[in-house]
Amino acid sequence: MPSAAPASAQGRPRRGIPLWGTVLLCLLGFLVLMAAFIGSAFYSIQGSVRRSQPYHMALAQAGQATCVTKRLGTPLVPRRFVVGSVSHDGNQTNGNGYSDLEIPVRGPLASGRVHVVARETDGTWTIEYLSVRTGNDRLLLLPAAAPCQ
Incomplete structure (x- = not known):
């Protein structure tokens, strides 16, 4: 079978x-x-x-600088993809930290990049360097011997 x-x-x-x-x-x-x-x-x-506080401080100071508003126009609008870092020692209230950011921005007249270096000491952020790059030009805002070199 x-x-x-x-x-x-x-x-x-x-x-x-x-x-x-x-x-x-x-x-x-x-x-x-x-x-x-x-x-x-x-x-x-x-x-x-x-x-982060350095991000907001940098955009506020760059947006108030006369040479930046003449070049880019107002308002300055942050764009995507911030490059850089913000670091803290772990203590959020009175700690220390460091920030180095490059923030793409655009205005009605042109686009640029805000570069900020800031340091946090005892909970207070201080901008050590601030510039705005538009094309091949760099507008130095801090530290500046003369406004907007």
């Missing part, structure tokens, strides 16, 4: 995803999760920098 052969051996095609398809789907899922993680970490860091 012949034994019954399995369904796949009777010439019918197997149904389901082949092994390479499963591997490809797993790899694609992993890449999507990694991209989401890296993207959320990036935007979290950007948000932290944008909430």
Whole structure:
């Protein structure tokens, strides 16, 4: 008496995803999760920098400088992707820290980059260097012997 052969051996095609398809789907899922993680970490860091005191101080001082407003116009609008770092010693109330940021900005007349170096001592931030670069020109705001060199 012949034994019954399995369904796949009777010439019918197997149904389901082949092994390479499963591997490809797993790899694609992993890449999507990694991209989401890296993207959320990036935007979290950007948000932290944008909430920092040196960021706001630099934009305020650059926006009030006459030579900057003549070149870029008003208002100065910060753009995406701030480059740099803000660091603290861990004590948020009266700690020490350092910041070196390059903030892309645009005005109605032109675009530029605000570069700020600031230091925090006993909880107070002080800007040590502030400049605005527009094209090939650099407008030095701090420290300045004369306004807007």
